[in-house]
Amino acid sequence: MKFKDKIRFIRQNIKKNKVRTFMTILATAMGCAFLIVLASIGYGLQKSVVEDTLEQQIVTQIDVHGQEDDNGNYRSLTMEDVKYFEEMENVKAVTRRNQIRQMPTFTLEDYQTSVAAVTAHFPSEKDSGLELAEGRFPESANEVIVGDHFSEYLALITEEDIYDEKTGMIKESFLYQESLLNKTVEMTVTDNDEVEHVIPLKIVGIMEEPTKEWLQDRNVYVSNEIYTEVEIFTGTPGGELGIEPEMYDATEEAEAIDNVKVYADNLEVVQSISDKLEDENYAIYSVVSEMNQINMLFTVAKAGLILVGTIAIIIASIGIYNTMTMAVTERAPDIGIMKAIGANPKTIKQIFLLESSYIGIIGAFIGVIVAYATSFLVNLGLPMILEMTFGEELPEGLQFSSIPISLVLISIGICLLVTIVSGLRPAKRATELDVLKAMRREF
Amino acid sequence: MIQVKHLNHHFELGKKEKKTRLTVLENINLCVEKGEIVTIVGKSGSGKSTLLNLISGFIRPVEGEIWIDGKEVSHFTEAEFADFRLKHMGFVFQNFQLIPSMTAYQNIELPLILKGLTEKDRKQITDEMLETVGLTDFRSHYPSELSGGQQQRVSIARALVLKPALILADEPTGSLDSETEAELLTFIKQLNKDYGITFLIITHDEEVASIGHRTITISDGQLLEGGASL
Incomplete structure (x- = not known):
């Protein structure tokens, strides 16, 4: 059976239960939108903080404050250190x-x-x-x-x-x-x-x-x-x-x-120079190390937010499971007929899995649109609300919510995975249907 | 075409502790030649439908061998049997077993879709089939909009659409009036004559049984007569 025909089958089946399918898609869309909007706050604030930090500092600059000796005391830097830094690889200037x-x-x-x-x-x-x-x-x-x-x-x-x-x-x-x-x-x-x-x-x-x-x-x-x-x-x-x-x-x-400030040739080598200096007990500070800390903090926060958002999709998946189980029960006679005339069990399974994925994809697609709209409204409305409530002007360019393409892909991936998993059992049940019982409508 | 050797089958009834065994078929030996119309007659509960279901692969025999077109099919996996059915067998059921949400055209087209034919080829074959069964004008009708005879014609067209060598029919005239029944039987004989299709028909109707080159009688799970080929 061709993929195109499977899709045609799915669309025909969905048409039979428009309202139920629509409600399931809606639940999936809401779950997906919730996940994206929630995580977008992490992404938005990270973007604002990172941009703010980068704007205020020269990214290739490494401040060297001194060197720790064997006794744990710091000594000031001298021209000898400067010459050593100048000889280091990928150092533009000291x-x-x-x-x-x-x-x-x-x-x-x-x-x-x-x-x-x-x-x-x-x-x-x-x-x-x-x-x-x-x-x-x-x-x-x-x-x-x-x-x-x-x-x-x-x-x-x-x-x-x-x-x-x-x-x-x-x-x-x-x-x-x-x-x-x-x-x-x-x-x-x-x-x-x-x-x-x-x-x-x-x-x-x-x-x-x-x-x-x-x-x-x-x-x-x-x-x-x-x-x-x-x-x-x-x-x-x-x-x-x-x-x-x-x-x-x-x-x-x-x-x-x-x-003393060491300037690297480019941003990519800042970390390696910083690591080398740190290995040699120099007390250093670079925007990269600050970025690493900021990024680490936000990565943890984003992972937490995505996890919470995923719960919403898992809740929506219960709806998909229910819809697919109902679909299998309702279509049992049709499945029986198809199996009797020669439909491979694998084909039956694929049709049901595709159907749950179809619901997941449409839900995720709608969810992404809703999330972008919500994100836009949050960025537009929240600063105004906060300014009106607290009477303080927020920093210019502060972005509460940002939806990078990676977040969209992660969310669609999670949504698709959850919907496929929730469709697995109903699909398996469909393949295991007894042909004779199904045709006799003994369900 | 079909060879059944020492076929035994029983059903287990009841729950674990109180299981009882109901023997349905006992040492069945049967041979159907290519191009034959063989009818199987017997009372209700005699085991004739079970025999057909075993040959169709809808249930698996407890003991014995079933050979179709030179292949021992009783050990096929479900997927293998499904492919085999699609390629070699067509089915006609008593209550037609059409998909109610599909039109006459779509029901006939279904095996072609399962086989993966292109839309263009499907259209050509389905149109030809609709013409063969005289339902060209009813192509867009849903089963509920067709008479019993018309539905059975759609069912036969669906069974024939992939040009199988064997058609298994379970009480094909059971839901039809006598006039439509006669029409259908003529049609079956015509198909057998024109295309050399082998028919194995289960019936309790003597009229239907009479169209067979050979009639097999089955009673209490045992073959009484007609098991050997012509």
């Missing part, structure tokens, strides 16, 4: 930054601010993919880059109250209005005796705004030569105040690097 350990004053014409000065190895920064909003990277020792928010703190030197009462920020009228590029700013550092040392620096670039909205970058990025100049002037490591030069002789401390 940036290293140190902050001058006092807050220098920066003066530009009549404007002044006191912000952190951070040394950076500019070639590595450039290799890491750091992009500037304006200007270029420094090429000589006295050239610097300033953070995007530097200009918002560069205020006119005056006795007047320069701060806005409401915002707490410096009033616009007191801020430096012209372009900072190619301007010379004077960095003033002091030593323990409060003797000042002025270093003229030329601003050649302005950093891009940080990806994290809440972060402000008002730093001045200086070269290592400036850092050394400050150290020589103060006689202390990093220009730190409050310690006597003669008291401080820790070579190791002097070589310590505050902030």
